[in-house]
Amino acid sequence: MLSNSAGPIGVFDSGYGGLTILKEFNRKLPQYDYIYLGDNARAPYGNRSFDSVYHYTLQAVNWLFSQGCQLVILACNTASAKALRTIQQNDLPKIDYLRRVLGVIRPSAEAVGNLTKSRNVGILGTIGTVVSESYPIEINKLYPDITTYQQACPLWVPLIENDEFLNVGSDYFFMKDINNLLKNNNNIDTIILGCTHYPLIINSLKKFVPKNINIISQDKIVAESLTNYLKRHPEMKTKCKKDGVTQFFTTDDVDIFNSRGKIFYKKDICAKHIDL
Ligand code: DGL
Numbered sequence: 001m002l003s004n005s006a007g008p009i010g011v012f013d014s015g016y017g018g019l020t021i022l023k024e025f026n027r028k029l030p031q032y033d034y035i036y037l038g039d040n041a042r043a044p045y046g047n048r049s050f051d052s053v054y055h056y057t058l059q060a061v062n063w064l065f066s067q068g069c070q071l072v073i074l075a076c077n078t079a080s081a082k083a084l085r086t087i088q089q090n091d092l093p094k095i096d097y098l099r100r101v102l103g104v105i106r107p108s109a110e111a112v113g114n115l116t117k118s119r120n121v122g123i124l125g126t127i128g129t130v131v132s133e134s135y136p137i138e139i140n141k142l143y144p145d146i147t148t149y150q151q152a153c154p155l156w157v158p159l160i161e162n163d164e165f166l167n168v169g170s171d172y173f174f175m176k177d178i179n180n181l182l183k184n185n186n187n188i189d190t191i192i193l194g195c196t197h198y199p200l201i202i203n204s205l206k207k208f209v210p211k212n213i214n215i216i217s218q219d220k221i222v223a224e225s226l227t228n229y230l231k232r233h234p235e236m237k238t239k240c241k242k243d244g245v246t247q248f249f250t251t252d253d254v255d256i257f258n259s260r261g262k263i264f265y266k267k268d269i270c271a272k273h274i275d276l
Pocket of ligand 1 (some may be wrong): 015075076077196
């Protein structure tokens with residue numbers, strides 16, 4: 001039986017990428033408690049099937065609910081693209097219709113409308129996110145006049161997770177995927193980094209993106225969107241615990257998580273292991 005009392009805000013990612021979002025939650029909304037879960041044992045999710053991503057994400061959400069979370073943020077584009085809708089529509093009504101699971105794609109889609117002037121927007125993401133078409137669908141629901149161009153970057157997450165992203169070898173893949181995106185249209189003026197791992201490589205990416213193009217990183221956008229959500233939903237706000245405590249869990253080795261995670265979170269982490 002799930003408890004109804006206030007709990008931490010759950011933050012889930014396949015691995016480390018969601019730490020870039022959590023860092024911004026801590027900065028913007030430091031009063032709340034958070035539980036971060038990284039499914040590192042099964043990451044990356046980017047090349048996995050819809051079914052696998054859905055089942056893994058549902059397991060993670062159920063575990064976060066069992067820890068008392070009333071609100072869970074899927075701080076992972078791949079999970080948001082492949083699992084969020086089914087969880088919201090089919091699973092939440094059965095598990096607990098008062099709990100909420102939110103993703104990162106909608107806030108990014110909302111933000112882009114005010115940033116692009118040319119109305120040509122590029123999206124960089126994992127294969128899973130790109131194939132799901134979630135960005136074009138969400139953006140065009142809000143802004144039918146925007147034309148979107150997507151580019152899958154299947155090697156970026158493995159390069160980042162393996163701490164190879166500052167090496168010149170990685171630059172080759174960053175440049176190649178950016179060029180493939182930009183050659184679609186000379187008028188792209190805004191690029192969404194549609195993967196929570198990518199804020200870490202923003203400086204490397206800037207080397208290959210012309211200066212007149214905006215690069216939108218999700219960390220600030222998603223934190224702003226959570227702030228607004230909590231303002232608009234006082235009933236959920238009261239169910240989010242406010243002791244300023246953040247805990248970390250990983251499905252893989254804790255020592256590796258603590259040392260690699262620090263690259264994303266920029267502060268020391270002391271994670272515990274769980275099995276899903
Ligand atoms: N951080 C995840 C995202 O935002 C993806 C990483 C993965 O492939 O697991 O898409």
